[in-house]
Amino acid sequence: MAEPMKIRTQLNGDVADIRVAMMHIMETGQRKDPRTAEVIPAHYIQQVQATVNGKTVLSAQWGPAVSKNPFLGFRVRGVKAGDKLVVSWEDNKGERNSAEAVVK
Amino acid sequence: MTLTRTLRRTLAAALLAGAGLGAAAAAEVYREHHPRAAIDPAQGAAGDFSGTYGFWKDAAALERHRDWAGSTDPNAWKLNWKYPDLVDSGDVHAGHVAVDEGERFVRRAAAREPGFLACLGEGRNELKGVAAGYPKYDAKLKKLMTVEARVEHCAKAELWDDVRQGSPLNTKIAAYVKSQSAGLPIRVDLSAAPVMAAYRRGEQLFYTKVGQLNFACASCHTPGSIMGHKLRGEVPTTPFGDAAHFPTYRTPVGEVESLHQRFGRCLNQMRAQPLKPGDPAYVDLEVFYTVLSNGYPITVPSIR
Numbered sequence: 100m101a102e103p104m105k106i107r108t109q110l111n112g113d114v115a116d117i118r119v120a121m122m123h124i125m126e127t128g129q130r131k132d133p134r135t136a137e138v139i140p141a142h143y144i145q146q147v148q149a150t151v152n153g154k155t156v157l158s159a160q161w162g163p164a165v166s167k168n169p170f171l172g173f174r175v176r177g178v179k180a181g182d183k184l185v186v187s188w189e190d191n192k193g194e195r196n197s198a199e200a201v202v203k
Numbered sequence: 204m205t206l207t208r209t210l211r212r213t214l215a216a217a218l219l220a221g222a223g224l225g226a227a228a229a230a231e232v233y234r235e236h237h238p239r240a241a242i243d244p245a246q247g248a249a250g251d252f253s254g255t256y257g258f259w260k261d262a263a264a265l266e267r268h269r270d271w272a273g274s275t276d277p278n279a280w281k282l283n284w285k286y287p288d289l290v291d292s293g294d295v296h297a298g299h300v301a302v303d304e305g306e307r308f309v310r311r312a313a314a315r316e317p318g319f320l321a322c323l324g325e326g327r328n329e330l331k332g333v334a335a336g337y338p339k340y341d342a343k344l345k346k347l348m349t350v351e352a353r354v355e356h357c358a359k360a361e362l363w364d365d366v367r368q369g370s371p372l373n374t375k376i377a378a379y380v381k382s383q384s385a386g387l388p389i390r391v392d393l394s395a396a397p398v399m400a401a402y403r404r405g406e407q408l409f410y411t412k413v414g415q416l417n418f419a420c421a422s423c424h425t426p427g428s429i430m431g432h433k434l435r436g437e438v439p440t441t442p443f444g445d446a447a448h449f450p451t452y453r454t455p456v457g458e459v460e461s462l463h464q465r466f467g468r469c470l471n472q473m474r475a476q477p478l479k480p481g482d483p484a485y486v487d488l489e490v491f492y493t494v495l496s497n498g499y500p501i502t503v504p505s506i507r
Contacts, residue, residue, distance in 0.1 A: 103303060104300075105295045106295065107295040118294055119295070120296050120299060120300055122300055
């Protein structure tokens, strides 16, 4: 389940503008397969975490209302070039993914 | 149900016939046409007939009216949906991920079969700038080739692999190939007779009414039509410049889609049967559309 995740950072002074593109199906559990009339099981990201040099800077609880292939943008203060950023998520099936980037 | 299906088939046949594929059948089908707008193919994107070119022709123009973007301002359509290319230029979105996936496939395949890269690069082991000249006539294959057709051809010829047009993999590889020409102006060569002929056929298709609603593409995408007016929450824009950002990541779909797949979506809205990606009629339409983007820079990866 290592679908790629892509991170871009842009440093303005000590504020890092961070943008993350995640690839996830984000099934709500509300849709039915039109052919079989069976409910498509829910499958969505529940926990998102971002750390800078190991320190948590963002922690979020997501739900089925977030779109497929979500985009996450946020700013972190007190960051310098070369800091290590890690973004990770865990979904309702317990699948996890994470990606690293060096702030620049 | 069955009736609609039969009707749709007939209409698809009619669209095909309009492409000159069945000249005999074309004579029997009653067709209506939207009045033609004057287009000078030599002008490319700058020949835009909607009067909006000045709003989307470059970054400075887009910046000037940035406040229209995503707003309910009745002028917003004049940006021709080009502002996501600008806003997202330093950004990251699923279009980038798709390009990465396409690149990974090409690299892996080329490591196994170097001929694959040479085939995509038309003899050079290099893809930079290649896509800017598409669609083009391939004298060896005696065929009009789009980037997607080239990908399918090279996969078959060099990898013995079926990477059919319209498949997610084909579209991702095509997006990668096009991204290697990002920023370069499109230059479809109209001096090649088969390309000019395709342009004329594509133009004809653009004005031909099809489907249960008897719409032509021109019914929504020319001045004096629905273009610039609200249509169920959307506003149809000019066809000029469109080819530059395809394949594009479609947020409502969650996938990258090729220009042919977009044609299919509009045909569905027109209640006409869409054709298969790669169909000769779509290739003609793509030639027409891409000539209307001549001189405009390629902006792949993109998001719409």
